[in-house]
Structure formats: structure tokens, C-alpha cells
Amino acid sequence: MVQSVDSQHLATLSTQLKLLNTRCLEWDKKLTLNDNKSFRFEAHLFAISSLTLTGYFEQLAATFSHLEYVINKSMGKTIINYECEKFVNQFSALLNIVNQLDAGKAEGLYKRYSTQQEKVYQQLQRQYDYEKRLLSMIDAEIDLYENAQGEQKLHHKMRITALKERYQKCNEFTQSLEFKMEGLDND
Known part of the structure; x- marks a missing residue:
């Protein structure tokens, strides 16, 4: 973007x-x-x-x-x-x-938001916070990777890959919650 x-x-x-x-x-x-x-x-x-x-x-x-x-x-x-x-x-x-x-x-x-909408809304807020923390962790690992040598570099690369996979799964769940929220808005 x-x-x-x-x-x-x-x-x-x-x-x-x-x-x-x-x-x-x-x-x-x-x-x-x-x-x-x-x-x-x-x-x-x-x-x-x-x-x-x-x-x-x-x-x-x-x-x-x-x-x-x-x-x-x-x-x-x-x-x-x-x-x-x-x-x-x-x-x-x-x-x-x-x-x-x-x-x-x-x-x-x-x-007006129903109880169900409020639950989804609160869940979304937790997801956004979690995504933000994951992105910060990825960014920190990238910095460590760039400054690492040898085996440490490989270790940080593996951690970056794992964190990116977690972020991807988290983001997919966040998107499903956003669609759910949208569907509840239209009801």
C-alpha cells in the first residue's frame, strides 16, 4: 500500500x-x-x-x-x-x-448493536491488538536477523517465518470476523 x-x-x-x-x-x-x-x-x-x-x-x-x-x-x-x-x-x-x-x-x-454484534466487536478489537503485536514482533525479529551472524541468522529467519504464518492465520480470522460483523449490520 x-x-x-x-x-x-x-x-x-x-x-x-x-x-x-x-x-x-x-x-x-x-x-x-x-x-x-x-x-x-x-x-x-x-x-x-x-x-x-x-x-x-x-x-x-x-x-x-x-x-x-x-x-x-x-x-x-x-x-x-x-x-x-x-x-x-x-x-x-x-x-x-x-x-x-x-x-x-x-x-x-x-x-443499535445487538448483544451478538457487541461480542463480535469486542472479539475484533482483541484480534486487531493481537495483529498489531505480531507485526511488532515480526519487525523486531527482522531487525535482529539483519544484525545476526551465522547460526543466529538462521534462527531469526525461522522465527520470522513462524511469526508470519501466525500473522497470516490471525489475519484470516480477523477478516472472517469483519465479514461476520458486516453480515450482522445488514440484518
Whole structure:
């Protein structure tokens, strides 16, 4: 997904974030939430539910900060792609909601989640955390592999292969949960 990201691209993204933040703040001033409605959308993308668009924006900003960090530290391509995809998905979801509000379609904000959906949502959050840890472990092993000599190099190569296999299985399960969540949303 990300071949090379330079400071100009990050600056452009930062500008887009500021514009989205302004729009979120404006809508938060206009919106009122009834006690029986929860401000939930794209639940699998955001770890914490919020009663304001700004609350979701803050999570998006944290994801962007982490993306900047992994890019500036030149962490592995896999973890950079993971963080980039997470950022793009969160940004798209929040932008979609703001655009719906601009078009007068506020009903998209108020999705009720069943107990089954909450269970899948919580499972997804655990999977995302696990994937992130695996990616960090892979990145650390790659660093050790690059600095190792002889038999140690072979040992680290085997560990990298094993971790990548675990990540692949984990990612397949995560995708199945995302499809399950999508199916429950459509019911």
C-alpha cells in the first residue's frame, strides 16, 4: 500500500485532518443526542465508542500520530501498511458520516448493536491488538536477523517465518470476523 511516504504526504494528511476536525466540531455543536441513542458507527474501526464526532476524531488523530511514528522510525513495511490501512479506514468512515450529515442523512449515525454484534466487536478489537503485536514482533525479529551472524541468522529467519504464518492465520480470522460483523449490520 505505502511504497514511500515523505513529509510532504504527511503534511497533506495533517491538513486534511484539520479540515475534518473543523467539520466534526461544527456538527458536534449542532447535534443533540437522545438518551436512548448511542453514537456508534463502524464499531470495528474505533476502540472506544463516543457520544461526539470529536471523540471519534481524537481516535483518528491518535492513529495518525502512530502512523507518523512508525514511518519516522522506519519500522517495517508490514507495520507501516497496517497503520496506514487503519488510518485510511477510520478517516473514510468519519468523513462518510460528516458527508452524510452535510447531505441531511443523520440516521446513519444511530445504529443499535445487538448483544451478538457487541461480542463480535469486542472479539475484533482483541484480534486487531493481537495483529498489531505480531507485526511488532515480526519487525523486531527482522531487525535482529539483519544484525545476526551465522547460526543466529538462521534462527531469526525461522522465527520470522513462524511469526508470519501466525500473522497470516490471525489475519484470516480477523477478516472472517469483519465479514461476520458486516453480515450482522445488514440484518
